[in-house]
Amino acid sequence: MAGQLRQYRRRIRTVQSTKKITRAMELIAASRIVKARTRVAASRPYAQEITRVISAVASQSTIKHPLTTERSGVTRAAVVVVTSDRGLAGGYSSNAIRRAGELMELLDDEGKSVALYVVGRKGVTYYRFRNRAMAGEFTGFTEQPTYADAKAVADELLAAFAVPEADGGVGEIHVVYTEYVSALTQTPGAHRLLPMKLTESAEPPPGGPLPVYEFEPSAEGVLDALLPRYVESRLYVALLEAAASESASRQRAMKSATDNATELIRTYTRLANRARQEAITQEISEIVGGANALADAG
Numbered sequence: 001m002a003g004q005l006r007q008y009r010r011r012i013r014t015v016q017s018t019k020k021i022t023r024a025m026e027l028i029a030a031s032r033i034v035k036a037r038t039r040v041a042a043s044r045p046y047a048q049e050i051t052r053v054i055s056a057v058a059s060q061s062t063i064k065h066p067l068t069t070e071r072s073g074v075t076r077a078a079v080v081v082v083t084s085d086r087g088l089a090g091g092y093s094s095n096a097i098r099r100a101g102e103l104m105e106l107l108d109d110e111g112k113s114v115a116l117y118v119v120g121r122k123g124v125t126y127y128r129f130r131n132r133a134m135a136g137e138f139t140g141f142t143e144q145p146t147y148a149d150a151k152a153v154a155d156e157l158l159a160a161f162a163v164p165e166a167d168g169g170v171g172e173i174h175v176v177y178t179e180y181v182s183a184l185t186q187t188p189g190a191h192r193l194l195p196m197k198l199t200e201s202a203e204p205p206p207g208g209p210l211p212v213y214e215f216e217p218s219a220e221g222v223l224d225a226l227l228p229r230y231v232e233s234r235l236y237v238a239l240l241e242a243a244a245s246e247s248a249s250r251q252r253a254m255k256s257a258t259d260n261a262t263e264l265i266r267t268y269t270r271l272a273n274r275a276r277q278e279a280i281t282q283e284i285s286e287i288v289g290g291a292n293a294l295a296d297a298g
Contacts, residue, residue, distance in 0.1 A: 074171035083123030
């Protein structure tokens with residue numbers, strides 16, 4: 001009984017130490033959610049406005065820019081998958097990888113091969129373990145991405161988009177990341193980044209009618225300057241959304257781990273108390289039995 005009691009107490013100390021760690025990680029993730037949401041809210045207006053400006057420029061000019069013109073007979077597409085650098089975030093990375101798998105199956109059904117670009121060590125490890133070739137790997141910044149990180153990814157994608165498919169380039173660029181809806185809801189989604197979709201509608205666009213622009217030196221020159229910024233800003237927003245989603249998933253996972261540790265401590269404490277009471281009862285029985293034996297002998 002004494003040995004069993006020591007074992008329970010040792011387990012309780014171990015679980016208490018684990019609970020302190022998971023609780024600290026939960027608080028850290030909660031603080032990062034607030035910062036990530038603030039950065040997402042600050043970056044969205046810029047991305048929306050640059051999209052609006054490009055739509056206005058493209059609709060008021062007759063040029064066909066490579067980044068806004070649909071290509072026929074596309075046989076190769078790039079897919080960017082945003083995962084996390086660290087674990088302990090529940091199903092965050094696995095859900096993004098699953099959504100990327102669905103997109104790649106769809107592209108394969110359309111007769112398009114996939115050039116895979118992976119952001120985050122979890123995704124890199126997953127595809128490397130399965131011997132899946134990757135055209136690009138980006139790690140070390142998923143929790144706190146900067147605009148420079150988004151630009152590094154965008155530069156590589158734009159370089160591949162500028163190369164003919166016959167020479168190893170791509171005709172489409174898709175990005176898969178987890179969209180932050182709320183602290184309880186994060187949804188992995190897939191979006192086509194290039195060629196940029198320009199929708200025609202009779203309804204006025206958000207933000208009011210598009211202004212009339214005069215282009216200097218030319219509409220093509222304006223698009224050449226703006227479209228790379230568009231790709232960078234869209235990727236930056238995607239990375240920020242993914243960072244907020246990662247922190248929310250980690251907070252939820254660590255809260256669940258903390259609650260499980262609390263329940264486990266309660267269970268072990270109950271078992272330890274029972275073992276201690278059984279040991280005391282046994283000792284009392286032995287004392288009483290010994291006393292009765294001495295009395296009978298006397």
